[in-house]
Amino acid sequence: MIKIIFVLEVNPADENEVFQIISESKKDNKKVGIRGFGSHTKREIKPDIMIITTEKLNNFEISENKVIADSGADVKKIREEALQKGLLFPSIYDGSIGGLLALNEMSSISTAYGTPWNFTEWVDFINTFGKIRWRAVIGSQGLFGVITKASLKLYEKPSKVFIYEREITDKKELKLELRKLIGLKPIALLVEYEGDNKAFEIHASYVTQYDLQSYSKDEGIPMISEVSDKNSYIVEISDFVEDFISIAERVSPYYMYGIYGVNLLKVYVTDDSLLRDLKYYPRNKPHPVFYKLKRVLDFYNIFA
Structure with a gap:
């Protein structure tokens, strides 16, 4: 007997659509997963779930010493635009902002600037309760909500390294x-x-x-070469x-x-x-503390 696995992918254009998709999934008792476009750590995709991609949530704005970015914004593009303004985005991650925050991805320059937890001012994420602004979602790998927007610090670019x-x-x-x-x-x-x-x-x-x-x-700066987790x-x-x-x-x-x-x-x-x-x-799972938070923040257990 052949088991057919259904994976439905949806591409919300704004936060209202994200909440609508989550609400409908809760009503229909369907599981939800989140995906960016990076090639980094991904948890196993379970069968018969709805995948929310963030590719349409891709706007960002650099102002003074910070960037306010949607979760689907390209970290590489942010880094390049910041450099043109003499500013440093303190990560060499090559995926989306949402992926960077969901993984709390460290990089070689985390020695001076820390992980995303250290240089992120605030994070918005959406779950069945609505939109919540809480930095503690950083590192949760989508266990209890969809990251939609964040404010991150920028730093003065060193002249030479x-x-x-x-x-x-x-x-x-x-x-x-x-x-x-x-x-x-x-x-x-x-x-x-x-x-x-x-x-x-x-x-x-x-x-x-x-x-x-x-x-x-x-x-x-040193680069980390990894082929697999x-x-x-x-x-x-x-x-x-x-x-x-x-x-x-x-x-x-x-x-x-x-x-x-x-x-x-x-x-x-x-x-x-x-x-x-x-x-x-x-490595392909979040810190165990996030599973405890999931019991409260994902009360209906819809996030895969």
């Missing part, structure tokens, strides 16, 4: 180097661990030039240097990276029981 990179295998030396680099106040500090060769890759960016021996030097988990930490090294030793992941200032590591392991003594959750 210098990147220093180095590979280290000795853990004691790594610890000393990271403490030194942190003391110089980086705009970005990304550390990667490759399990195959037991090596740590350091990538640190500054707005000031330094004479760092044994480091290669160029201009720019398969076998990846978010691990919560308290001390970036100590915990990064400790987890590399204890867990021996085949890949891991962390960004100083965020207190989260992304760890790739084929068996998550290796993480059992740590605070962790799958």
Whole structure:
């Protein structure tokens, strides 16, 4: 017997249409999912649900040191327009504003500017109760509402950024180097661990030039290259240097990276029981606290 899966996609043009779709779904007892256009983490699409896309909710306006943007607005376009005005949008995410906020996506420059939670002033989202303005929806991955609009901070664009990179295998030396680099106040500090060769890759960016021996030097910021979220988990930490090294030793992941200032590591392991003594959750799912909020904010349990 062949099971037919129905996925209906709707493209609301404004917030009123979003609320109307949600209200009708509640009435008809249909599940609702949300989709932007980014290629980043997506939770599994369940059968027979209605997908709300945000591609028509794509307006944004830059004024002084902030941007007010619809959830479907293109982060890349916002970043480019901000740069023309001498301003920095503090993320290198390449999807929609809604996706950026739904994931609370960290980037290499989160060292200086934090995650979207830190540089977002307010967020509007819509669920069965109507429109709610609440920043706590950031990171919820659509569990209890559709993000429709947000106000985000912009910053003065640095005139130049210098990147220093180095590979280290000795853990004691790594610890000393990271403490030194942190003391110089980086705009970005990304550390990667490759399990195959037991090596740590350091990538640190500054707005000031330094004479760092044994480091290669160029201009720019480090980029994170990821092909999949398969076998990846978010691990919560308290001390970036100590915990990064400790987890590399204890867990021996085949890949891991962390960004100083965020207190989260992304760890790739084929068996998550290796993480059992740590605070962790799958990357393609929101933090467990959002499932508790869902019981209240999605009382009718319509958001997939």
